[in-house]
Each structure stands twice: as structure tokens, then as C-alpha cells.
Amino acid sequence: MxxxxxxxxxxxxxxxxxxxxxxxxxxxxxxxxxxxxxxxxxxxxxxxxxxxxxxxxxxxxxxxxxxxxxxxxxxxxxxxxxxxxxxxxxxxxxxxxxxxxxxxxxxxxxxxxxxxxxxxxxxxxxxxxxxxxxxxxxxxxxxxxxxxxxxxxxxxxxxxxxxxxxxxxxxxxxxxxxxxxxxxxxxxxxxxxxxxxxxxxxxxxxxxxxxxxxxxxxxxGGKSPVLVSESADIAAAAERIAVAKALNSGQLCVSADTVWVHASRLEDLLQALAAQYGALFPSVEGNRDLTPVIDARHFARVQGYVQDARSRGARVVEVGSASSGQDRRMPLALVVNPPADCDISRHEIFGPAMVLRTFERIQDAVQRINDGDRPLALYYFGSDEQECQWVLDHTLSGGVSINDVAMHPALHDAPFGGVGASGMxxxxxxxxxxxxxxARAVYKAGGHDPRREWGMLPPYHAQLLPTLLASVTP
Known part of the structure; x- marks a missing residue:
């Protein structure tokens, strides 16, 4: 060849x-x-x-x-x-x-x-x-x-x-x-x-x-949000979120970045997430099932996001045993309600960390999501069909998975892509x-062109203008 x-x-x-x-x-x-x-x-x-x-x-x-x-x-x-x-x-x-x-x-x-x-x-x-x-x-x-x-x-x-x-x-x-x-x-x-x-x-x-x-x-990419409705099964939602976040240690463009949950259910979700992720990875350093962060620069970036949030007063729950970082494997960091202007709030995480934010009304969470850039993915957990439809109607993202995370990109007979800051x-x-x-438009003329006999070619027939004006209708 x-x-x-x-x-x-x-x-x-x-x-x-x-x-x-x-x-x-x-x-x-x-x-x-x-x-x-x-x-x-x-x-x-x-x-x-x-x-x-x-x-x-x-x-x-x-x-x-x-x-x-x-x-x-x-x-x-x-x-x-x-x-x-x-x-x-x-x-x-x-x-x-x-x-x-x-x-x-x-x-x-x-x-x-x-x-x-x-x-x-x-x-x-x-x-x-x-x-x-x-x-x-x-x-x-x-x-x-x-x-x-x-x-x-x-x-x-x-x-x-x-x-x-x-x-x-x-x-x-x-x-x-x-x-x-x-x-x-x-x-x-x-x-x-x-x-x-x-x-x-x-x-x-x-x-x-x-x-x-x-x-x-x-x-x-973007900060793909997860909405955990009051009607959601917390145990099921935590399992699906944890499993998806474990994929490639969160180094996926459709990985869950920020989880929105009703304030009354925060602790339940936090504990369930920790339990589910911990069961997947009982140990961190040397665990062959856990994908390392790709290189030292990205390891330091994700670590820096978490440290910045902690230094600004955010609660941080680390899931998994402590790691020296020598093999670039990291425990999952769950960062609760960090300030809006800290690094982890402003940048796509793209690694083993996740933000949890609380809401009193799901409409408020949607408003906060819409105030930011349009994400590549959006996820909704809940059994309230009317609320789910409302979320779909009032948000815009590249794609959506309902009661699961990161599944819609596997639809090979449906388009995968972003919108706005998440792509085009x-x-x-x-x-x-x-x-x-x-997509090339093609027009093929018929066997007869009536325009001359209809007075549509110069010199124009006297009745052409009234005919055209009569066609100007709402």
C-alpha cells in the first residue's frame, strides 16, 4: 500500500x-x-x-x-x-x-x-x-x-x-x-x-x-448537573451517581459535576453516596480497579479545587482511604455547598470530586443551573412525571438521562452533542x-415554462401587478 x-x-x-x-x-x-x-x-x-x-x-x-x-x-x-x-x-x-x-x-x-x-x-x-x-x-x-x-x-x-x-x-x-x-x-x-x-x-x-x-x-463539557427530586429513591439515585462518577475517576465530559438535592435529604444522600462509592473502591492507592488521574498537572488541579473549597469553609467528605498520591489515585471528594466564587464552583471538575448543593424548591435549583453555561448533560432523579417534564421544558443541555447518569451517550441511533458553551x-x-x-437542494424544471404566456416576463403584462398584489395575503 x-x-x-x-x-x-x-x-x-x-x-x-x-x-x-x-x-x-x-x-x-x-x-x-x-x-x-x-x-x-x-x-x-x-x-x-x-x-x-x-x-x-x-x-x-x-x-x-x-x-x-x-x-x-x-x-x-x-x-x-x-x-x-x-x-x-x-x-x-x-x-x-x-x-x-x-x-x-x-x-x-x-x-x-x-x-x-x-x-x-x-x-x-x-x-x-x-x-x-x-x-x-x-x-x-x-x-x-x-x-x-x-x-x-x-x-x-x-x-x-x-x-x-x-x-x-x-x-x-x-x-x-x-x-x-x-x-x-x-x-x-x-x-x-x-x-x-x-x-x-x-x-x-x-x-x-x-x-x-x-x-x-x-x-x-461543562458542569453537568444532577437534580435529585424529593420524589427520588435516594438509595437508587446514590448508586447510579456513584457508579457513573467511578467511570474513569470522573474524567468524562458527561460526568456528574454538581448534585442538587433537597436540603432535608442532603445527609441521606451524602451517606448513601459515600457507602456506594466506598463499596466500589474499598481502597484507593494501588487499587487496579480505580483509574488514576491522567497526569501530575491534572492531579494537582483537582486537589487544588478541593483544598480551595475547604479553605473557604466548605464541608468536604472524602470517600476512601487516604492516598499519598504517588500513583495519582484519589479518593472521591464530596464538597458540600462551596462558595459560588471558589474554583470548584467555577470550573468543570473533570476528576474524582463532586459538588453537592441544596435547594428548598427545585425551581430554585433550575434557576441556578440556567444562570450558568449550558451543560453537555443533565440528569434528573425522581418519580414525579409532571415535575420531570417541567425540568425538561425549563432547562437546556446537550442530552439528558432520567433516573440514571451518563447513559444517553450510548444511544448510537440518537445525536450526541452539546449546546452553547458545551459545544455545537x-x-x-x-x-x-x-x-x-x-444537504444540496436540487430543482429540475418541467417540460413547459408558462411565464411568458402569463405575462410574467418583460415587457410585463398590465394585469401582472394586480395579480401579484392579490397574492399578498396574511
Whole structure:
């Protein structure tokens, strides 16, 4: 298989794919299916090496989580696209211009691939954030270049080597490097750019893309809230919240950040959360089931958030045995009603800590949530259907799970994405296919054009203006 020359620059690689895309012409369904299957085969063949690399990048990430989240999660996206995309390809008939439709005119929308898609992944889900959007990009008929996170370099190397062995770089390629490469990547004239990461970096990526008028899909994050209603089963809610927070030690963009609970039920929830999380991780340091914080910088960041809240008078309950931090495993910190201006209140936590806040009326909690940026996820626990509907009607987030946490991203036939500060655009399912397709309007004239005989062409017939004015109706 032809490989990209070693000295091929990022710009040259993007231009190489664009030229190949133009030369290829229409991208048939069999070609799309074959490309999707190649990625599936790659993951199946390399799953052990990739899981080992992810474990090493994290300094001890459980292979079970890497396999479930990044390998099987990516395979689910790819297989759903492979098995479903043919049903998404058909033109969409639309109503033609009246009255020309009476003379045979017709109209439709044709979905065509945009061309070359750049995809920047993140370290917390180093495969899923690359390959799940790739599934939609390939289903839509595009080519792609992937930029893995430099914070997970071993995973990036294994993926890059596997892709180079199985794909012509004119179809799919991987580029590696640090922040300088990511900045250069964002500045390319892609036909579409996908970025997963923080809101701050997302703004920089969007700014760079805007210089070339590149459309973007941004998958960001935010302080995803949990509303625990008075009607909620506290034991069940605590279990679901604890289990979800345990995933990757809270290092997920849809992880629960702030839990809102009625003041009268705070202590019950606090105790239940501590019991549930403690049962999952009876020990902290050296526990192979507990994912370490990715690196020393992020460990210090999360630790600093908790210490700042404690120094400002917030109550902090740590779940799990004390840890020296040598292996970057941390107990879960439950921070109760911290001041609004402290670090843990203002920044996405993205680690093993969680804020608990109390309310007297759920409407007040919703108001506080709406006063902040729109989150990537929102969670509601309760059995009051009317109240649940009220919460859905009066909040806006990327997605929602009801009586559970972090489950809606697993819906491969529903769009995953953010809104406002938590992102824009989406992937997964047909909506992801549409995201990476150009919806092209097509009009086809009928066999006869009556405009001249109707006096609609210059010189205008005297009755044309009265006829047009008569059509100006409410």
C-alpha cells in the first residue's frame, strides 16, 4: 500500500486527501462500507495493544474500562453506521415551486460528502473521541485525518501505526504531536473539523477554523448537573451517581459535576453516596480497579479545587482511604455547598470530586443551573412525571438521562452533542451522517415554462401587478 512520504506536511496531507476525493467522484455505498469495516477490523485486531497503551498512558487504567468505553464503544458506533447508512443515502423529495410543479417541475435534497474531515480527539477517551465521529464521517463518504491527544502518546502511536498499515493515507491518516501540531491542525482548510476537549480550547479551535470558514463540530463539557427530586429513591439515585462518577475517576465530559438535592435529604444522600462509592473502591492507592488521574498537572488541579473549597469553609467528605498520591489515585471528594466564587464552583471538575448543593424548591435549583453555561448533560432523579417534564421544558443541555447518569451517550441511533458553551453539532446515528454531509437542494424544471404566456416576463403584462398584489395575503 502506498504510504505518505515521511516529509509530507500536514497541509500537503490535507491537500492530498482533497485531490483524491475530487478525483474519486461519487463515493459508492460499497466503498463506504468497506472503509467502515477496515476500521472495525483494525480495532478487533489491535484491541489488546490499544488497551495496554491506554493503561500505560493513564498509569494503570483498568483494562475493563478501556475495553468497554473505547474499544466496544467505538465498535458500536462503527457497526451501527455500517449497518444503517445505506438507509440514510436516499434523496429527500421536496415540494417544487408553485405553479411550476403542475408542469412537471420537481425538487429534492441530495446528501453528498463534504470532502476531508479533520478530527481532534482528547485524552480521556482517546479512541472513542476519534473513531465515533469517524464512523459518521466515513458513512457520509468523506476522507479523514485524525489528531490524537498528546497527553495519551502511547495510544496515539499504536493507533497511528495500525492505521498506516491498513489505510492509504489518501483515505485515512493519523498525525501526532503536541499543542503546536494541534494548533496547525485547527488552522487547515478542512471541509469539516471536529474537536473534543475543553471549552477554552474549543474557542481557540473555532477561532482558527473561522479564518478558513471551516464548519465545526465541538464536543466540549461543562458542569453537568444532577437534580435529585424529593420524589427520588435516594438509595437508587446514590448508586447510579456513584457508579457513573467511578467511570474513569470522573474524567468524562458527561460526568456528574454538581448534585442538587433537597436540603432535608442532603445527609441521606451524602451517606448513601459515600457507602456506594466506598463499596466500589474499598481502597484507593494501588487499587487496579480505580483509574488514576491522567497526569501530575491534572492531579494537582483537582486537589487544588478541593483544598480551595475547604479553605473557604466548605464541608468536604472524602470517600476512601487516604492516598499519598504517588500513583495519582484519589479518593472521591464530596464538597458540600462551596462558595459560588471558589474554583470548584467555577470550573468543570473533570476528576474524582463532586459538588453537592441544596435547594428548598427545585425551581430554585433550575434557576441556578440556567444562570450558568449550558451543560453537555443533565440528569434528573425522581418519580414525579409532571415535575420531570417541567425540568425538561425549563432547562437546556446537550442530552439528558432520567433516573440514571451518563447513559444517553450510548444511544448510537440518537445525536450526541452539546449546546452553547458545551459545544455545537453532533455525531452518532443519522444526525451524525447529516452533520458530515452537504444537504444540496436540487430543482429540475418541467417540460413547459408558462411565464411568458402569463405575462410574467418583460415587457410585463398590465394585469401582472394586480395579480401579484392579490397574492399578498396574511
Amino acid at each position: 502506498t504510504q505518505a512520504p515521511p516529509a509530507l506536511s500536514l497541509t500537503q496531507l490535507q491537500q492530498l486527501q482533497k485531490a483524491a476525493f475530487i478525483a474519486e467522484g461519487p463515493v459508492g455505498a460499497d466503498v463506504r462500507a468497506q472503509r467502515l469495516q477496515q476500521v472495525i477490523d483494525l480495532l478487533v485486531e489491535q484491541h489488546q495493544a490499544l488497551c495496554q497503551a491506554m493503561g500505560e498512558d493513564f498509569g494503570g487504567r483498568p483494562v475493563e474500562f478501556s475495553l468497554a468505553n473505547d474499544i466496544l464503544g467505538s465498535l458500536a458506533s462503527l457497526k451501527h453506521a455500517r449497518d444503517s447508512f445505506r438507509g440514510w443515502l436516499a434523496d429527500s423529495p421536496r415540494e417544487a415551486v408553485k405553479p411550476f410543479d403542475a408542469y412537471g417541475a420537481s425538487a429534492w435534497v441530495r446528501y453528498q460528502p463534504k470532502g476531508v474531515v479533520g478530527i481532534i480527539g482528547t485524552w480521556n477517551a482517546p479512541l472513542f473521541t476519534l473513531l465515533s465521529p469517524l464512523a459518521c464521517a466515513f458513512a457520509a463518504g468523506n476522507r479523514a485525518v485524525l489528531k490524537p491527544s498528546e497527553i495519551a502518546p502511547r495510544t496515539a502511536r499504536v493507533l497511528a501505526d495500525a492505521v498506516a498499515q491498513r489505510f492509504d493515507p489518501q483515505v485515512l491518516a493519523v498525525v501526532q504531536g503536541g499543542a503546536d501540531v494541534a494548533a496547525e491542525f485547527s488552522a487547515q482548510a478542512w471541509d469539516h473539523l471536529v474537536f473534543t476537549g475543553s471549552t477554552a480550547v474549543g474557542k481557540a479551535v473555532m477561532g482558527a477554523a473561522a479564518k478558513n470558514l471551516v464548519p465545526v463540530t465541538l464536543e466540549l 453539532g453532533h455525531y452518532h446515528g443519522r444526525e451524525g451522517f447529516l452533520q458530515f454531509s452537504h
